[in-house]
Amino acid sequence: MTDLKFEDCLTRLEQIVGKLEAGNLPLEESLTIFEEGVGLARSCSRYLEEAEKRIEVLARDDSGGVSARPFMWEPEKDT
């Protein structure tokens, strides 16, 4: 997921499924894109599993530079 954003991954996966479902590809090509699709599905799943919550806040210092630091507010838990 470093090169491709999640959304791009999912879009490509949708394209592949659409192509395969259209069913007019040569067997070799459909195998190739099927493998690509399986890889994309796997990395999408991994992204969903590994996504971690990180809240940062931009802070401006005296010299006018801006940096990000962790944000310390905890949202209320929904019950």
Place this chain on the structure above:
Amino acid sequence: MSADRPVLTVSELTARLREMVEERFPTVWVEGEISNFRLYGSGHAYFTLKDADSQLRASLFRSRWRRIRFEPADGLHVLAFGSIEVYPQRGEYHLVVELLEPKGLGALQLAFEQLKTRLSAEGLFDQARKRELPRFPRKIGIVTSTSGAAIQDILRVIGRRFGELSIVISPCKVQGEGAAEDIAQALRDLNTLGDVDVIIVGRGGGSIEDLAAFNEEVVARAIAGSKVPVVSAVGHEVDFTIADFVADLRAPTPSAAAELVVREKQAVVDTLAQLRARLERSAARPLRDLERRVDELTVRLRRGLRGEVSRAGHRTALATRALRAADPVARVTSGRHRLEGLESRLIVSFTRRCDRARSGLRAAVARLDSLSPLAVLGRGYSLTRARTGEFVRSASQVKAGDDVQVLLQQGSLDARVTATREQDDRPQV
């Protein structure tokens, strides 16, 4: 005496009055009631503004009409904005109206309308400028106050929907002195440093004055200049600000903005699961198409040939059915192997069939051979052929001295006729 008195001509006086008045009142807001309103064919309108004690002539030129957002009519209490002009020819002065608004709307509202008109004319609100929100943002930027209700609402919604997303907050004042510039700067900071896919900018509900910063041009420009889509979420459902018009999407509230930006994680997981299922189903499709073609060929083969070939075809059909039941990935590869196997068996059986045909042919040729007239030569007979190539059946066909060829079972003889006899002493049959 009279020569010492400063005397002005009417024109001179009028010119001075004009200078003074126009200099003193380049622009002015006047409150009054409209009377004698007349709209002329030229598109210009003339009326009188009056109050209990005074009257003021006013002109409203066609070019200013588009800025007027209501129907001026006698008896309406209005605020008029314009310049005072003196008309020397008639000794009159007029208020040349630039803006007219019903009394009760404040300058804030006026500024709002002014800016809205200008930015709209620039095309900043055009639908074509609006960008689609990313469906699955990795990182979300939020421009608001860290002490307001909006940030809590947004974080709570995001936490509930997809808690593991990254969020960058670019804090700013959302009301009061300098708030607009602060919001604009926070937007620019996010654009340069935040590495975010989408930005929510907004604040919770408040009075119209509280929301004023979101009606300022600097905020509108910062939103329009954002590299990533911006969702505005200012105040409550009923509040519309300039920021809302410029933003790529307007959310009625901060919570709603979070809902528009972040999907339910479960929905994303479901989408992915569906795609996977479709992927696996569809992978078998080209194979199915091939299988169908094999089936068709099998039927045609069976029709054309018998025996082993048709049995092989039957096996192909069985194998095809078995293939279809297998799992998609294994099916593709094992299907291919089996097809190759079947193909070579088809070839073998076909060859065998051809061999059989060939040996049959050989037997037939042998039988044919035995029936050949040439076979009688084996029994000691011979055939005589004249030079012309015809077989000699009668002595009259040749004469003494002719060369003939005698065909034996083994080989042939070249011979010369020494004599011919039409009749010989053979017993007649």
